[in-house]
Amino acid sequence: MHTKLELYQKVAPLAQLGIWERNLVTGEIFWNPVMREIYEVDEDYVPSDDKSLSYYHDKEGLSQLFCRCRETGEAGSGDFQITTERGNVKWIHIIVQSSFEGDKKGYLYGILQDITVKKETLDSLQHQEERFHQAFDNAPIGMALVSLNGHWLKVNKSLCNIVGYDAADLLKIDFQTITHPDDLDLDLMQMQQLMNGETNSYTMEKRYFHKNGHIIWVLLAVSLVRNDVGVPQYFVSQIKNITERKQQAEILIRERQRLDNIIKSTGVGTWEWHIDTNNMIFNAKAGRIIGYELDELGPDFYQSWQSLRKPEDQEENERQLNICFTRQSKFYACEYRMKHKSGKWMWIESRGKVVEWSAEGQPLLMFGTIADINERKLADQERRRTLEIISAQNSRLLNFAHIVSHNLRSHTGNIQMLLDLMIEEDDDKEKDKIINMLVVNAANLQQTLTHLNEIVKVQENGQQNKKSLNLHNEVVRTLEILSESLRNVDADVAIDINVGITVNYNAAYLESILLNLISNSIKYRQHDRQLKISIAASYISGNLVLEISDNGLGLDMKMYGHKLFGMYKTFHGNSDARGIGLFMVKNQVEAMGGKITANSKPGAGTTFKVEII
Template identity: 30%
Template sequence: MPENLHKVKQEIYKNIFKYANGGIAIVGLNGNWIKVNDSIVNFLGYSKEELYEINFQKITHRDDLNLDLGLMDQLLKGEIDNYQIEKRYFHKKGHIIWALLSVSLVRNIDGTPLYFISQLTDISSQKSSSWHLQFLMNVIKGQNEKLKDFAHIATHDLRTHIGNLNSITEFLEEELPDIVKSENYQMLHESISNLNENLKNLTKIQVDKPKKFNALAKLSLYNYVKNAMYNISSIAKKENCQIINNVKQDIYIFGIEAYLDSIVLNFLTNAIKYRTEHQPPIIELTTSEKNEYIVLHIKDNGKGINLEENKARLFTLNGTFHNHQDSRGVGLYITKNHIESIGGKIEVESQVGKGTCFSVYFLKA
């Protein structure tokens, strides 16, 4: 009976070694391969006969070899019972593969070391994904640095130009006192004032410290719509565009001043930009309430968007869907990011030739 039990145990060990999903190897004290299973062969690309002629040091990446040998030495000295490391091997074809290596030591009855049991798990794909993610993070970090530099330069230069424009309007008022009665001059003066206010809002944004929801300001949606309409009043007048503001004056949302300026302004200018040629553009702004949101609806009668073809890339960077000379595929991408950064979301309905309605969800104040 004991002999039969021993045979059963031997058969079990043999089957575990042979059919294990991961790589299992018996490695000699000098690093030579004594016995390997098929998973090791598939992983490293060498046949069993080829592996038995070499040791693991020969196919280990040199940057990982000292760590592995040092831990093996600790095992032999009895300082540790086992160890696990991420390690690089050279495949027979020459490329690098990554393994999660687990090693334990088998000793004789008298305590003398016999051999190592090594288990190898292929983690090359996980490492590849990790490197790809790190690469993207480095790209994003670089872009953020460029964006911060651009923001500093842009606000500085804009401040200079606004100062010059203010000086010019003062000179004009001194030389031509009656000019202040001109509607166009009043529009120019008010636009410069609004531009200066927008610049002040931009400087409040700390680009290296993202805003938390509890730091958002309570803002009058009506006032921001009204200001945006005034800022593009000359464009609307030129294109014979009618903008209808049905936003109620008592509606308040949570947001960031500069972001809300940009959001409303972008939707209005887009509606005018993508107007049809056969009818004057009409833009209507309304609101509704939905759970914790105030929803701003911006509806136009423009060209419309084929959502079946373009919905997936509607808010992507460089995603354009109209052959307009000013289309860059940036505005909606930035706008969507602004909306989501203040806890909102955006939906769109559109029909080609009939117009588009963007629904922007803001947190209700």
């Protein structure tokens, strides 16, 4: 081998260069140690033509390279992929040179370098560049490469759509040509700051002139690309069309201004709800409506407001919000009760509108108002109660008229018939019988008139003679009046009434109500078991309710419920039943502004509930 290889053999390992030589006459091949490292063979490996060629994927290409070099005498090179002795795939760069001496002996020699890392790096960069161009060209927002003097170098389709220009037309002009004059100076100033290294990027809202002449609002983000030594090369711009958003913002500003004017004139509270974060903002008036200053409600206004809303009203509030959020209605409106700082429940009305939606159609931002409607609601409740009373009174009046018409007609009809018989009768004994019958009918008529008169008195005198009565004491006194009757039937009476409860009531009516209801428990008891009577009082929705229950006969409410409080209505066939007691109780309760209800089941007993206003 040539002695000139000695120098190469010293420096080759430093440069990681494989050195080889092939004697074209003898076929002898020389490899330096780097060659063996590249091919991953042992130190004692003896290379041959066939074995060396077997490592290459493109054997034909390598053979052609060698042939050209032998035929032309010129150096050649190429990049080839090999599979090493250990099965690893590598890229190598080979340089070939031929040499012929006077005796026609020839050699092929050259260098070989492992370029696998370099090749993979270049491939990765190429893929990245391809991905960049793919992303650039198909980006949903406008993208552009811009020269340092403002000319468009490359633009994508989205940008062309935004400004209305074809790519070819856009590349003929600079961005300054289509920028609104009022926005140009700020844009140029920030570009200069980028080139000076004062900032890495900038973002701004600006206006472009569309090719058709109208204004387009965009959000512009700009960064600068520099070469390896830091010299600016070009700008990368991202442009998003925000015209619709800006228009919506202008509408929002106008609506907010209009709302502010309304608020000032009506004195209502206002709220702003960022729905995705549940962040709520109230004005001072909103807090004062329920008796609080804003700092008293704490930092989490949403949670504070939720905690003060009456739980029973939460479902209706959620329902109304859902109607608005699903766009069944443009507006949200709900009336609900809030706990005032004083501890009282008060009615408020909340109204609102969603002013910002996400791309998926979800509500993001909502504005609204809060108004104190407590007086109006109380007036409405009182009006409804008055209407109910009037309706009940009309019903009673109609019933009363029917009773008067029916009962008096029956009595007078009987008397008229008996008088006719007496006129025609000649027998004195028969006349005496008729007279006795007239006496009985007259007595019945008197009793009916007495009952009707009592009903009239109830309606006339209901609100008169009211006084403060201790409910527990009145119940005990009534039980003392009925003590003998209760003792005779071995009744077990339980009282669950707070001794401090007092009522403003007509004493005679309260006694009559208690006597009638407790007497009914005795009269309509089950004879095969001990009578149990429970008398309790509790507050329900702010009203006092007296409850009297027993385990007596009970009755079928589906069949008799609508007749239970009717006049002269009896249900169990008792000989002493007159059907007037419950009718009187109902009239007395309603005359005092309350109401009475019953729940009963055959064999299980009856429960009466009297609302005391």
